[in-house]
Amino acid sequence: SQTIHQWPATLVQPVGSPLSLECTVEGTSNPNLYWYRQAAGRGLQLLFYSVGIGQISSEVPQNLSASRPQDRQFILSSKKLLLSDSGFYLCAWSVWSSGWQETQYFGPGTRLLVL
Amino acid sequence: QKEVEQNSGPLSVPEGAIASLNCTYSDRGSQSFFWYRQYSGKSPELIMSIYSNGDKEDGRFTAQLNKASQYVSLLIRDSQPSDSATYLCAVSASGTSYGKLTFGQGTILTVHP
Numbered sequence: 418s419q420t421i422h423q424w425p426a427t428l429v430q431p432v433g434s435p436l437s438l439e440c441t442v443e444g445t446s447n448p449n450l451y452w453y454r455q456a457a458g459r460g461l462q463l464l465f466y467s468v469g470i471g472q473i474s475s476e477v478p479q480n481l482s483a484s485r486p487q488d489r490q491f492i493l494s495s496k497k498l499l500l501s502d503s504g505f506y507l508c509a510w511s512v513w514s515s516g517w518q519e520t521q522y523f524g525p526g527t528r529l530l531v532l
Numbered sequence: 533q534k535e536v537e538q539n540s541g542p543l544s545v546p547e548g549a550i551a552s553l554n555c556t557y558s559d560r561g562s563q564s565f566f567w568y569r570q571y572s573g574k575s576p577e578l579i580m581s582i583y584s585n586g587d588k589e590d591g592r593f594t595a596q597l598n599k600a601s602q603y604v605s606l607l608i609r610d611s612q613p614s615d616s617a618t619y620l621c622a623v624s625a626s627g628t629s630y631g632k633l634t635f636g637q638g639t640i641l642t643v644h645p
Binding site for chain 2: 463466505522524
């Protein structure tokens with residue numbers, strides 16, 4: 418069965434510090450991978466998606482970046498955090514069925530507080 | 533801007549009752565529709581997916597889709613206190629080669645004993 422891991426689970430960082438969040442998926446190969454952010458009291462916002470190694474697409478321009486160095490590894494980074502970067506960061510992977518139906522499953526998330 | 537609208541609630545129902553959660557969407561080309569449940573402080577968990585008009589049942593959950601009206605709903609029968617959570621409606625975006633989802637803001641459901 419497939420599992421998805423994210424770490425760290427929680428993180429408190431000062432404004433202006435760098436960030437690195439990691440997501441790994443087990444039990445599947447060549448998944449589509451996604452980074453979402455959920456700010457307090459707000460909906461899920463898609464930040465990045467990747468359909469393969471080294472292939473990253475950004476949905477929202479911001480001071481965050483993403484990388485996919487391995488097939489089942491997805492990393493979210495920032496060189497300098499802003500207060501507005503606080504939120505719940507979720508990694509998701511997807512599975513295809515019937516040729517066109519794609520279903521996304523979420524990891525446990527990383528709660529980031531920027532002070 | 534493609535949108536997904538949900539009643540923010542909170543929706544409060546007594547234990548054993550039917551909870552009805554509604555969602556409308558603006559993208560007429562959407563093909564896939566999902567309901568996720570999110571407990572406080574946790575990540576979203578997939579409950580139901582539906583792709584064609586009509587009803588789809590899974591245990592106590594029934595998803596209903598009406599593409600002509602651009603409307604999708606989730607019914608929870610015999611509601612339990614453990615069903616208390618935020619329910620997120622997600623709709624796939626048309627015209628993309630990947631599974632881009634647009635999420636509603638979520639409906640908070642409280643089931644009281």
